[in-house]
Amino acid sequence: MKTAALHTPPEKRIIIALDGPAGSGKSTTARRVAEALHYIYIDTGAMYRAITLAALREERSLTNSDLMPIVKEYRLELTTTPDGQRTILGREDVTNEIRSPEVTKLVSAVSALPSVREAMTKRQREMGQNGGVVMDGRDIGTVVFPEAELKVFLIASLEERAKRRLAELTGTDGGSHAITLEEMCHQIHERDKQDTERLVSPLRKAADAVEIDTSQLSIDQQTEQIITLAQARIGSNR
Ligand code: DC
Numbered sequence: 001m002k003t004a005a006l007h008t009p010p011e012k013r014i015i016i017a018l019d020g021p022a023g024s025g026k027s028t029t030a031r032r033v034a035e036a037l038h039y040i041y042i043d044t045g046a047m048y049r050a051i052t053l054a055a056l057r058e059e060r061s062l063t064n065s066d067l068m069p070i071v072k073e074y075r076l077e078l079t080t081t082p083d084g085q086r087t088i089l090g091r092e093d094v095t096n097e098i099r100s101p102e103v104t105k106l107v108s109a110v111s112a113l114p115s116v117r118e119a120m121t122k123r124q125r126e127m128g129q130n131g132g133v134v135m136d137g138r139d140i141g142t143v144v145f146p147e148a149e150l151k152v153f154l155i156a157s158l159e160e161r162a163k164r165r166l167a168e169l170t171g172t173d174g175g176s177h178a179i180t181l182e183e184m185c186h187q188i189h190e191r192d193k194q195d196t197e198r199l200v201s202p203l204r205k206a207a208d209a210v211e212i213d214t215s216q217l218s219i220d221q222q223t224e225q226i227i228t229l230a231q232a233r234i235g236s237n238r
Helices: 026-037 046-055 064-073 101-111 114-128 141-145 158-173 183-196 219-236
Strands: 015-019 040-043 076-081 086-090 133-137 149-157 212-213
Touching: 015 026, 015 141, 015 219, 026 040, 026 064, 026 219, 040 076, 040 101, 040 114, 046 064, 046 076, 046 086, 046 101, 046 114, 064 114, 086 149, 086 183, 101 114, 101 183, 114 133, 114 141, 149 219, 158 183, 212 219
Parallel strands: 015 133, 015 149, 040 133, 149 212
Antiparallel strands: 076 086
């Protein structure tokens, strides 16, 4: 005999799009939200970074035609481990290499190329199509999943974002990237400019995204806010 419980519709597994500029707290928050909801976390910036790393290693010029073979030929895979997302390029784990200053400097130029974006957007849609994902990037709510059930746009002051990035570098690399706060502000400002002014899929807030200013918030607070928003959406999408 069937029980009533068998007729309860399964909980809807929604798509959560988390966009915003560099250092706004997207990746840490997205990872925490995904853990709490038992969703998959996808850091789409890692994909653009991996293509940039391959381009640097192969000394390609940053043009559509020069990068298309890389996009087509390299196997690019994101895997979820208990320690976070790993980025695999070909057979190599490049999770750490893609965070180098050289890659960071060029990634905005690579991500502005239409052919690269087209291929990455297709992959991202495949990865998120079944829901149950928290995807962070620049164009997730506007281009990749404009129909996402929850869109959040994180912002924070330039100085706060630069401080966070410096703290990250010091933490992961023993402080070997000696760079001042002023230089970091300049680098992030430049990247913001390139990401918001590019012609294809520029960084912008979707009209229906919830904006959260994280300048004065702890990671716990911003995570909590997004989980509350997500639970409301999950409830209304049953
Ligand atoms: O989030 P991040 O700093 O790792 O992203 C690296 C670059 O990739 C960023 O400068 C812009 C680009 N990017 C993008 O254009 N679209 C995305 N969905 C994610 C990242």
